[in-house]
Amino acid sequence: MEVKMIYFRNINDIEDYSGKEIWLIMRSVTGNLEKIAKLPNVHVVPELAPSEKLYTDFLLWKKKLEWGQEKFDNEYTPCFIYQLSTDKKAQLKLLELCKRKDNSIYLCCACEREQMCHRIIIARMLDQWGIPVDVENVMHLKRQP
Helix, strand or coil: CCCCCEEEEEHHHCCCCCCCEEEECCCCCCCHHHHHHCCCCEEECHHHCCCHHHHHHHHHHHHCCCCCHHHHHHHHHHHHHHHHHHCHHHHHHHHHHHHCCCCCEEEEECCCCHHHCHHHHHHHHHHHCCCCEEECCCCCCCCCC
């Protein structure tokens, strides 16, 4: 039996969408992503995306040139973990991922750098719970000291 794996990718890096179950972990999809989101094997899962407030904070940090690994580790990550831990719908989606025994799933968004994206936070959580994960461009899931 093939080991179920949860893959974390930028949606634009997937060359062939067929035959893959894809969860777009985004609040909304626009532009060319609308076409992808309509495929039968693609599901928009806003429960695992940053809240509007956290996303707005992120945009403000970028505008003020404050965004970087330290801001991600010390402010964004704790806020996102708190969001997931207090949102029942998000908890149900995480539980669904943990209980899946069948095919692999791709969790995707449009963020370019996995190292500072909510995908890596979810990947670390699932990895700690013993769920097999594969994160592109990340050698390890542990934070650097």
